[in-house]
Amino acid sequence: MRNIDSEDNVTLLGSNNTQYNYEYDPSVLETFENLHPDQDYVVKFNCPEFTSLCPKTGQPDFATLYISYIPNQKLVESKSLKLYLFSFRNHGDFHEDCINIILKDLRKILDPKYIEVWGKFLPRGGISIDPYVNYGMKDTEWNKMAKNRLFNHDLDPENINNR
Template sequence: MNEKGRQGKDLEGITLLGNQGTQYDYGYNPEILETFDNKHTDNDYFVKFNCPEFTSLCPITGQPDFATIYISYIPAIKMVESKSLKLYLFSFRNHGDFHEDCMNTIMKDLIKLMEPKYIEVWGKFTPRGGISIDPYCNYGIPGTKYEKMADYRMIKHDMYPENIDNR
């Protein structure tokens, strides 16, 4: 029995999960992202992805940048399917952009895709040239408690930074 047969129409549009013929896109591709229905729209909860193998390229030097990306969101109607998210993040491998741009692009693509109540994206990049850059961005639906939450979390963000030895 296939996934659609077990889950009904909840997984309509999911084409990557369970697909053994996965094609890897070596250029930035937000079109690969897929969603499924949130079965728990009646309550708020966080979904968090920890992505320790993110790679992009410096737009100036072409050198690779490595990071752990943390994506946390409170879903509304749609949720992002994890395999499509992995492939989407992989599509940054040969994408040249600054750290801050990558994190904001990821956040904006996910907002466009699933219209979450709240989302935050935090990149913890390994040092290059003796400095690390850890961009953080967030969003809450304007005019709601989620916008206030985004403001509060931005103000309180990184109040107690971790001790960093060498990532």
């Protein structure tokens, strides 16, 4: 069993004194060492309760976020990711901006081989918006994969029966 120590900078996991920030706060994100950097694998988070605010109307926007990445040297600690995503609750930005901000913040702390963020927002005004963004390390096979995924990410769209 893995023993998380102070070198991992993980302070939120197991804490009973969690502070919830109601404003966008990327500083809450924490990482820990990838013990398998020689093995390529995917880490996927499904976040069905993402909320942000429309910057024009102030009305809430709800989405399911899919965050997938192939780690390099670091992994994101899941409780810190939950708190980070929660910090968007009162953040006013368009859907596309939220998705790009999340990808950029995770890239900054993780330096992953590959990462993608897909937001499937519930409709408002009779239309839903599903922004998708990804990144692959430059000058690697992951950059080629990112371009291929971007070009082909929604060739087989889901059946919409819940929105």
